[in-house]
Amino acid sequence: MTTLAKEAVEYETLGDLLARLGDIPPERVLLRPVPGTATEADVLDVHARTNRLCELVDGTLVEKGMGYVESVLAVAIAAALREFVVRRNLGLVSGESGMMRLFAGLVRIPDVAYTSWDRIPGRKVPAAPIPGLVPDLAVEVLSKSNTQREMQRKLGEYFQAGVRLVWIIDPETRTVAVHTSPDRPTILDASGTLDGGDVLPGFALPLRDVFAELDRHANP
Numbered sequence: 001m002t003t004l005a006k007e008a009v010e011y012e013t014l015g016d017l018l019a020r021l022g023d024i025p026p027e028r029v030l031l032r033p034v035p036g037t038a039t040e041a042d043v044l045d046v047h048a049r050t051n052r053l054c055e056l057v058d059g060t061l062v063e064k065g066m067g068y069v070e071s072v073l074a075v076a077i078a079a080a081l082r083e084f085v086v087r088r089n090l091g092l093v094s095g096e097s098g099m100m101r102l103f104a105g106l107v108r109i110p111d112v113a114y115t116s117w118d119r120i121p122g123r124k125v126p127a128a129p130i131p132g133l134v135p136d137l138a139v140e141v142l143s144k145s146n147t148q149r150e151m152q153r154k155l156g157e158y159f160q161a162g163v164r165l166v167w168i169i170d171p172e173t174r175t176v177a178v179h180t181s182p183d184r185p186t187i188l189d190a191s192g193t194l195d196g197g198d199v200l201p202g203f204a205l206p207l208r209d210v211f212a213e214l215d216r217h218a219n220p
Helices: 014-021 040-050 068-088 148-161 207-215
Strands: 054-057 060-063 091-094 100-103 106-108 112-116 137-141 165-170 175-179 186-188 193-196 200-206
Touching: 014 060, 040 054, 040 060, 068 091, 068 112, 068 137, 068 165, 068 200, 068 207, 100 148, 106 148, 137 148, 148 165, 193 207, 200 207
Parallel strands: 137 165
Antiparallel strands: 054 060, 054 106, 091 112, 100 106, 112 137, 165 175, 175 186, 193 200
16 A cells, blocks of 8 residues: 655644645644544545535545536546446546545545556456545546645645546636646647557547537527
8 A cells, every 4th residue: 555654743833734634724724633633534534414525634534626517528528438437447437526535635536537457456347435545547637626726736646646647627718728747737729639648548528619618508
């Protein structure tokens, strides 16, 4: 299992806590259990009791930023990825509730993720609700509550864990930041095409098809 050595975190103020988490809005931080003491069991307990999806960061439960528009885009991307992956039996594609333990004590929930069979223990669907998995590709669809510092922290964690490719989708600007490292992304607008690179050779998804989901409407 991948591990990440972390020293105990103590916070003098709420501001210290929010800054460490990436300047996220305070309403996304759960105070029970006390920040710094939460575990994976708490992640599952909160979800079972309240249906709230939380990531586990520095012993703190952080509610996942979500919204309807973000979900629509995530489903569109997941559908295209799944069709490509399943047809070739390359691995698994998970959605916006697919919890993953990237390191001991760090649980993240990408909006979409592709994980090749070679990275999956036993090469079959994990039975654990929070499996220890590092996807090959992680996709994050920005919501209004996501901050730049939060996403930069996530990028660092993804690549430190071994993720090879990250797509960050911005619904407001209709752009995608393609990362093969935490820095210097390639920015694609709605006229561009997402490709799988070395992670999914041959995969191509025109972004006009993805963002067109936001313009669909009922027939007159």
